[in-house]
Amino acid sequence: MSETSDKIVKAIKDKGKTLEGEMSFFGHLEALRGHLIRASIAIIVITCFVFAYYDWIFDTLIMGPSKMDFWTYRTMCNAGNAIGRNFCFSAFHIQLINTEMAGQFTLQINSSLMIGITLGVPYLLWELWRFVKPALHEKERKAATGFVFYATFLFFTGVLFGYYIITPMSLHFLATYTVSSSIENLFTIDSYISSVATLTLATGLVFELPILIYILASLGIMTPHFMRSTRRYAIVIILIIAAIVTPTPDMLTMTVVSIPLFLLYEISIVVAALVEKRKLKKEQDLMSS
Numbered sequence: 001m002s003e004t005s006d007k008i009v010k011a012i013k014d015k016g017k018t019l020e021g022e023m024s025f026f027g028h029l030e031a032l033r034g035h036l037i038r039a040s041i042a043i044i045v046i047t048c049f050v051f052a053y054y055d056w057i058f059d060t061l062i063m064g065p066s067k068m069d070f071w072t073y074r075t076m077c078n079a080g081n082a083i084g085r086n087f088c089f090s091a092f093h094i095q096l097i098n099t100e101m102a103g104q105f106t107l108q109i110n111s112s113l114m115i116g117i118t119l120g121v122p123y124l125l126w127e128l129w130r131f132v133k134p135a136l137h138e139k140e141r142k143a144a145t146g147f148v149f150y151a152t153f154l155f156f157t158g159v160l161f162g163y164y165i166i167t168p169m170s171l172h173f174l175a176t177y178t179v180s181s182s183i184e185n186l187f188t189i190d191s192y193i194s195s196v197a198t199l200t201l202a203t204g205l206v207f208e209l210p211i212l213i214y215i216l217a218s219l220g221i222m223t224p225h226f227m228r229s230t231r232r233y234a235i236v237i238i239l240i241i242a243a244i245v246t247p248t249p250d251m252l253t254m255t256v257v258s259i260p261l262f263l264l265y266e267i268s269i270v271v272a273a274l275v276e277k278r279k280l281k282k283e284q285d286l287m288s289s
Contacts, residue, residue: 035127042123047116054108062111062196065168066094066175072168092176096189107189114197118159118204122152151211158207161260162200169253170199206241206261213268217275224273227265234265 050057064070073089080087098104125148174195175185216222227234242257 032131035131039120039124039127043113043116043120046119047112050115050119051108051112054112057115058108058111062193065163065171065196066192068092070168072164073172089172090176092172094171094175094192095186096192097186098189103189107193111193111197114201118201121155122148125151147211151208154207154211155204158204159200161207162203163196166203166257167196167199169256171195207264209264210268210271214271214275217272218279220279222272224269224276227269227272231265235262238262238265 065072068089068091077088098107100106129148175187178185213222213227217224238258238261239254241261242254
């Protein structure tokens with residue numbers, strides 16, 4: 001009888017622990033939901049603001065890389081003249097067409113939402129950091145201090161690099177490339193927006209490489225020794241990425257795109273080394289104590 005009672009008590013305790021764990025899990029989900037709701041509201045507010053001023057945003061920002069007076073074309077031409085080289089781009093014109101009844105209205109909504117999400121990244125990262133922060137120890141919090149700032153800085157640096165360097169060079173090449181003079185280049189507005197958004201945002205994500213390496217190094221998956229030993233393969237991969245994101249065949253464009261990627265890789269090695277050094281120091285402190 002006593003053995004049976006002990007089993008019942010143990011079963012009740014185990015059930016209580018299970019329920020406590022489930023409640024804790026759903027509590028975390030509820031907290032995460034609150035953070036995501038606040039981030040979504042911020043993104044919606046930014047999207048509405050972009051939608052209200054869409055005329056200026058479309059003509060100046062979205063269509064900017066398709067105009068010959070864009071900053072990139074003028075700067076490269078002036079730089080070439082300063083060193084006695086011809087870096088000027090040939091004149092080109094991108095003619096856009098709409099093939100759907102609600103195409104332009106859908107375009108305004110989708111592109112406004114896309115810009116809203118992009119501009120809302122800092123607040124989204126901050127809300128995610130607020131969700132994760134309570135689960136970290138004091139030392140881990142100090143080590144991760146500045147996560148939102150660095151992640152945001154790298155993302156927008158990549159976005160600006162993609163917008164001012166990769167996008168105009170790619171658009172110029174694709175708009176002026178012809179197989180035959182009998183074929184006229186007419187682009188749908190969806191195709192143009194998709195190209196600009198993909199080149200810009202993809203570069204922003206690529207620039208998050210040091211943050212990714214920091215996370216992988218903290219988990220013990222990536223080490224500075226491994227990254228140094230595979231540097232030659234990384235160079236080949238970077239050149240392939242540069243060739244993909246910049247369909248232009250000239251070496252100048254590939255070099256301009258590749259150099260920041262090389263720098264990001266070297267910065268990532270330094271980040272991995274710092275993480276490894278911190279982990280070794282932590283282990284030594286534990287051994288000495």
